[in-house]
Amino acid sequence: MMWSFSICLLGFVVLLSLSLVMGWLGCYYLMADLVYFIEWEVISLNSSGIVMTVLLDWMSLMFMSFVMGISSLVVYYSEEYMLGDGSLDRFIILVLMFVLSMMFMIISPNLISILLGWDGLGLVSYCLVIYYQNTKSYGAGMLTALSNRVGDVALLMAIAWMLNFGSWNYIYYLNLNEKGIELSVMGGLILLAAMTKSAQIPFSSWLPAAMAAPTPVSALVHSSTLVTAGVYLLIRFNTLIFEGVWSELLLLISGLTMFMAGMGANFEFDLKKIIALSTLSQLGLMMSILSIGYFKLAFFHLLTHALFKALLFMCAGAIIHNMKNSQDIRSMGVLSNQMPLTSACFNSSNLALCGMPFLAGFYSKDLILEMVSLSYMNCFLFFLFFFSTGLTVSYSLRLVYYSMTGDCNEISSHFLNDEGWVMLSGMILLMTMAVMGGSMLSWVIFSTPEVVVLPFSLKMMTMMVCLTGGWIGYEIAKLALSYELYSFKFYLMSSFLGSVWFMPSLSTYGVNYYFLSVGELIYSIFDQGWSEEFGGQTVYLMSVDYSLMNQVYQNNELKVYLISFVVWVIILMGLIVII
Structure with missing residues (x-):
């Protein structure tokens, strides 16, 4: 247990120190407009060099600072949350490997x-x-892995x-004046x-399924690492997605993802899945504002959301x-x-x-919605x-109504209290950032205050939509019984909206099942069938036969030579007769 305790504390201290250093460097690089590009050519193959490259600019440093800061608190939190786990050291090492993979992705322009x-993330x-x-x-793990493949x-x-192009450093090709079909395909x-x-749709089903992981992993994955990797990649490639129809396609898909996740969360009763669907909704918001062209604003929301x-x-x-491992919000109250x-x-x-x-969320979300109001956009997307x-x-x-108010809906009464100081201290630190972080980031990232007239x-x-949404959510929760009866009355509609548009069923039983079935069929017919018959197996059997024949010749048996002599005599006589 001493080893587990020390690895949590050590991980917390190291990651938090690195986070503070990188946060300070990120602010310095932003103010001084600095970019460092470090290259190491590992191997050159047909004039295409495989190069290990590091790009250090304000964006990569600031994102690394946030990832390391949040992961440090998650590691510290895990010490108490995973207390009963016999292999806590293995869990912490996996989390640290996860953070390391994210660092690789953030600093690479290659x-x-x-x-x-x-x-590594996958x-x-x-x-x-x-x-x-x-x-x-x-x-859930198989669905996650296959979707990400x-x-x-x-x-x-x-x-x-x-x-x-002759190089894998994409950063060289982003600002070409004439972008051809090659860059559009890329x-x-x-x-x-x-x-x-x-x-994003149609790959949305793995994100709620990934809630099978321990909660500290969910805190890390759904805030700043795995799911934001795609958004960060598109922020880096922001000029390429405006080639062809990609930006319009992304705007439509991300808008529908945002809508779908919001509807699904209103029908869900699993606490972690509601929060997972809210992550999906926010990812749709980041992607959609990115597809309009405000990549810096998407990055700002990515950080505040984390x-x-x-x-x-x-x-x-x-x-x-x-709640003794119960995740159903109907049993809370x-x-x-x-737990004040x-x-x-x-x-x-x-x-x-x-x-x-x-x-924190106000500074990014309000600005995003105001920029949407200012943009050239049709009624449907608006x-x-x-x-x-x-x-x-x-x-x-x-969610607040179900969990914080009303009566205690636990089946049997038991003592509820705030968790230990280790978990609480991490939460209080993050709450400070969630309250003040948006304001601080808006002053750092946007050197000139954004004024939208x-x-x-x-x-x-924006304010009216928020107030109306809150009122509707409160009324729905207050009329919980009639709401559930209403869901049963319109069962098909509520099951469609509440099950993320049937995507888990389609991706699990549909796409994955049929793809794996076709793979198995091809494997059994070709790999283990005809290719064996005409390939490896036949060559093996023929080699065995010829080696046995060769062995007989090498034994110098008299009968072999006699048979050979008789065969040759018959052949010669036949030739003489023919001539």
């Missing part, structure tokens, strides 16, 4: 080294999702496609890779611990009386998610943006 971090996330080793975890293949194809492949990692989402998961973990500190952190992060004025924002407030208020009706639209 597709080869990006693939190292990208595949492999370690699989190991963490199946950590509890039960059937549900294995199913599509993006990995797209990235490999982009690497192969970049042989056209933009499409990168877009596909980012959509799988950031769980703060309050990690806090939300940490609070959810503390609540689940107290009056937690604000019995945890409830304060939980409600602060929820309000930040809703965009409550002067909390509706998706604002309606999805209302849905966010709706499911957040519904709109008519009064559009300016107040």
